[in-house]
Amino acid sequence: MTRPPLLIESPQNPQFKLWESALDGRGLKKNGKFLLAGLKTVPEALRQRPDRFERLLFTDPAQIAGWPLPAGVEPVQLAPALFRALDVSGTGFPLLVGNVPRFPMIDLSQPPQGLELLCALGDPSNLGALLRSAAAFGASRVVLLEGAAHPFHPKCLRAASNAQFSLTLLRGPRWAEVNAAAGPLYALDGGGTDLTRFDWPTDLRLILGEEGQGVPADCPAVRLSVPTTGNVESLNATVAVSVALFARFAALR
Amino acid sequence: MTRPPLLIESPQNPQFKLWESALDGRGLKKNGKFLLAGLKTVPEALRQRPDRFERLLFTDPAQIAGWPLPAGVEPVQLAPALFRALDVSGTGFPLLVGNVPRFPMIDLSQPPQGLELLCALGDPSNLGALLRSAAAFGASRVVLLEGAAHPFHPKCLRAASNAQFSLTLLRGPRWAEVNAAAGPLYALDGGGTDLTRFDWPTDLRLILGEEGQGVPADCPAVRLSVPTTGNVESLNATVAVSVALFARFAALR
Numbered sequence: 001m002t003r004p005p006l007l008i009e010s011p012q013n014p015q016f017k018l019w020e021s022a023l024d025g026r027g028l029k030k031n032g033k034f035l036l037a038g039l040k041t042v043p044e045a046l047r048q049r050p051d052r053f054e055r056l057l058f059t060d061p062a063q064i065a066g067w068p069l070p071a072g073v074e075p076v077q078l079a080p081a082l083f084r085a086l087d088v089s090g091t092g093f094p095l096l097v098g099n100v101p102r103f104p105m106i107d108l109s110q111p112p113q114g115l116e117l118l119c120a121l122g123d124p125s126n127l128g129a130l131l132r133s134a135a136a137f138g139a140s141r142v143v144l145l146e147g148a149a150h151p152f153h154p155k156c157l158r159a160a161s162n163a164q165f166s167l168t169l170l171r172g173p174r175w176a177e178v179n180a181a182a183g184p185l186y187a188l189d190g191g192g193t194d195l196t197r198f199d200w201p202t203d204l205r206l207i208l209g210e211e212g213q214g215v216p217a218d219c220p221a222v223r224l225s226v227p228t229t230g231n232v233e234s235l236n237a238t239v240a241v242s243v244a245l246f247a248r249f250a251a252l253r
Numbered sequence: 254m255t256r257p258p259l260l261i262e263s264p265q266n267p268q269f270k271l272w273e274s275a276l277d278g279r280g281l282k283k284n285g286k287f288l289l290a291g292l293k294t295v296p297e298a299l300r301q302r303p304d305r306f307e308r309l310l311f312t313d314p315a316q317i318a319g320w321p322l323p324a325g326v327e328p329v330q331l332a333p334a335l336f337r338a339l340d341v342s343g344t345g346f347p348l349l350v351g352n353v354p355r356f357p358m359i360d361l362s363q364p365p366q367g368l369e370l371l372c373a374l375g376d377p378s379n380l381g382a383l384l385r386s387a388a389a390f391g392a393s394r395v396v397l398l399e400g401a402a403h404p405f406h407p408k409c410l411r412a413a414s415n416a417q418f419s420l421t422l423l424r425g426p427r428w429a430e431v432n433a434a435a436g437p438l439y440a441l442d443g444g445g446t447d448l449t450r451f452d453w454p455t456d457l458r459l460i461l462g463e464e465g466q467g468v469p470a471d472c473p474a475v476r477l478s479v480p481t482t483g484n485v486e487s488l489n490a491t492v493a494v495s496v497a498l499f500a501r502f503a504a505l506r
Binding site for chain 1 (some may be wrong): 293297382385386388389390391412413414415416419449479480481482484485486487488489491492495496499500502503506
């Protein structure tokens with residue numbers, strides 16, 4: 001590392017306050033900065049997606065000695081208390097600051113392109129786990145309906161394992177407007193068609209309900225179900241979607 | 254409801270204190286009582302497993318008016334503050350008190366019976382999600398290795414959706430002794446054999462690592478992997494196991 005790093009020690013520092021705003025959805029929307037944490041995800045993202053980041057935050061220069069820093073990523077040393085305030089998962093490992101990308105608004109009157117997931121998961125950890133499975137099993141686009149958590153919330157980033165950087169994320173409308181979306185439309189439901197006997201189309205929209213609520217009854221989507229023993233009344237929502245995505249991925253290979 | 258319910262108003266009441274001990278693993282072990290919460294799970298468990306419960310707790314008798322109460326389940330009215338202290342998920346819905354069953358110690362020198370899951374998940378929510386998938390996809394027995402969360406912890410019950418009542422739960426030894434277990438032994442690993450091309454034996458032990466750590470390198474289990482796009486470095490652990498259990502369940506049907 002040849003550049004001497006900037007040192008920030010005051011909680012009143014405007015840059016620190018900007019990064020602090022990345023810890024909740026409101027600040028993410030207002031200021032457009034996000035914080036990536038994680039012993040595996042930070043080095044991976046820095047290697048694979050250097051253009052997404054602008055700062056590398058740490059407390060001790062020894063932590064990043066020998067790291068190949070891309071030209072656009074400036075190292076910044078923080079006083080330990082400031083660093084801990086940003087390191088909400090307690091990784092004790094350098095953090096990356098990135099710019100939240102724009103999420104274009106989808107036009108649902110147009111047909112789907114590949115497998116599109118439509119969801120309004122309000123819990124950032126649940127949304128993150130879903131994004132991880134979506135990236136792992138080849139969903140092309142994820143549409144965040146009104147009420148969905150922010151996909152760059154620290155908890156969502158933590159659960160997603162860098163899935164945000166390989167997915168196309170789009171904004172969607174409210175539930176009421178989903179009913180008029182161009183199909184084919186599908187939704188998961190315990191009473192639907194067994195998805196292991198289903199011939200997956202190339203392009204489709206798969207709609208996920210809110211946590212604990214499912215898809216509205218008036219939604220015109222065809223219902224698909226994951227076959228089970230029947231020993232539990234339902235699957236965990238993230239597990240059900242992940243299994244569905246896997247079944248399609250395995251069937252199309 | 255013909256029996257007038259007992260009313261408890263003091264936090265010093267010995268029965269209340271007993272139920273309060275069900276909120277953590279130590280109290281669960283010491284006193285052997287557990288608390289089941291949930292708008293769907295409580296009525297379902299009362300209908301399907303009445304023999305597992307001894308008390309139904311509520312704050313207002315109107316909440317349980319018309320409930321068919323089995324003979325062995327005594328209704329108990331609690332002062333609102335006491336009820337809230339036990340209703341840690343904030344359901345505002347009657348709670349069931351049950352007796353924690355005995356978990357026999359497994360003899361791993363004996364061959365497996367059906368699909369046995371061996372795990373040491375220390376987070377009760379993660380363990381609960383795993384139990385739910387195990388019950389849904391036909392794992393016959395779940396072996397809780399040393400360090401696993403208590404399967405009747407409130408968070409585990411909440412995540413498992415009554416899976417505890419249909420599974421055979423056993424206690425297991427420490428990691429070091431798992432290496433000597435009778436096989437066939439399998440473990441999930443990103444670099445293993447593609448499990449969609451795997452011929453599942455009827456009887457096997459599937460070993461799950463601890464959160465974020467995986468299975469110890471010296472564990473002699475054959476590694477299986479869930480095929481993915483490669484766009485994320487790994488799957489969420491619960492998702493990976495659930496997909497594996499589903500793949501086996503679907504293949505054997």
